[in-house]
Amino acid sequence: PSSALMTTTTAASRGSVAVTAAATSSVEALREGIAEFYNETSGLWEEIWGDHMHHGFYDPDSSVQLSDSGHREAQIRMIEESLRFAGVTEEEKKIKRVVDVGCGIGGSSRYIASKFGAECIGITLSPVQAKRANDLATAQSLSHKVSFQVADALEQPFEDGIFDLVWSMESGEHMPDKAKFVKELVRVAAPGGRIIIVTWCHRNLSQGEEALQPWEQNLLDRICKTFYLPAWCSTSDYVDLLQSLSLQDIKCADWSENVAPFWPAVIRTALTWKGLVSLLRSGM
Numbered sequence: 001p002s003s004a005l006m007t008t009t010t011a012a013s014r015g016s017v018a019v020t021a022a023a024t025s026s027v028e029a030l031r032e033g034i035a036e037f038y039n040e041t042s043g044l045w046e047e048i049w050g051d052h053m054h055h056g057f058y059d060p061d062s063s064v065q066l067s068d069s070g071h072r073e074a075q076i077r078m079i080e081e082s083l084r085f086a087g088v089t090e091e092e093k094k095i096k097r098v099v100d101v102g103c104g105i106g107g108s109s110r111y112i113a114s115k116f117g118a119e120c121i122g123i124t125l126s127p128v129q130a131k132r133a134n135d136l137a138t139a140q141s142l143s144h145k146v147s148f149q150v151a152d153a154l155e156q157p158f159e160d161g162i163f164d165l166v167w168s169m170e171s172g173e174h175m176p177d178k179a180k181f182v183k184e185l186v187r188v189a190a191p192g193g194r195i196i197i198v199t200w201c202h203r204n205l206s207q208g209e210e211a212l213q214p215w216e217q218n219l220l221d222r223i224c225k226t227f228y229l230p231a232w233c234s235t236s237d238y239v240d241l242l243q244s245l246s247l248q249d250i251k252c253a254d255w256s257e258n259v260a261p262f263w264p265a266v267i268r269t270a271l272t273w274k275g276l277v278s279l280l281r282s283g284m
């Protein structure tokens with residue numbers, strides 16, 4: 001399979017992919033924390049932002065003040081830009097089976113299923129998300145094409161080599177073992193298939209640099225606590241992993257500038273009356 005990797009870089013934490021995995025108990029606690037986090041917050045996110053739980057994609061120098069619907073369009077653009085970057089275009093009839101790894105409430109799966117007429121299976125750690133994703137598929141008459149289940153991306157309940165497109169939209173940052181994560185993505189990809197990973201990464205370290213700066217590490221530690229994230233890695237760590245698995249046509253890009261305008265919008269909506277009420281209701 002070939003692979004495209006789009007990353008969003010933030011000042012960052014030291015996370016080496018070569019060094020695998022925290023102790024089993026902390027991995028288990030992380031898994032439960034992620035499931036609970038999404039069980040509790042997905043409804044509130046959906047109320048404000050709709051189907052997609054990922055960044056919007058913007059032109060880097062766009063200074064236009066966007067409406068909420070403009071930001072939702074930017075989220076769709078993120079999907080389109082990812083497909084385009086990976087060379088998966090509309091004429092691409094080869095995409096018949098897709099796995100959506102870390103599917104949220106299934107926004108990407110439903111979009112891709114509709115676009116390509118493909119069959120999509122989504123997996124998430126959150127039972128609330130899986131149920132909501134299936135309900136939305138039924139409501140949109142897509143349940144013959146897409147389905148969702150609770151499963152771990154690190155131990156996917158699928159046979160080897162069955163998906164033409166392996167899609168991971170902003171879920172990789174939750175994975176405590178990046179090597180295992182990538183290995184599973186590759187395992188389930190069909191021969192000639194494509195893997196798209198859009199994920200949060202820290203900056204690449206400079207030559208001779210052993211770790212991030214302490215201030216960067218501190219900032220990342222705070223982000224990790226808020227969003228149930230384990231240690232981060234860099235884009236080049238991912239590329240090393242993909243190369244070690246003999247993938248072809250590995251491409252990567254840093255989309256930090258393209259996603260930056262999304263955060264002020266998220267913060268603004270959280271400060272509206274509706275946002276505050278939803279936050280209180282969700283117990284945050």
Ligand code: SAH
Pocket residue numbers: 034035038051052053054101102103104105106107108123124125126129151152153154168169170171174175
């Ligand atoms: N891709 C979706 C959701 C992104 S939010 C979208 O773009 O809308 C991150 C998702 O990753 C959540 O659904 C969360 O449950 C899932 N996730 C995190 N760790 C996971 C794991 N180990 N196995 C499966 N899903 C995981």
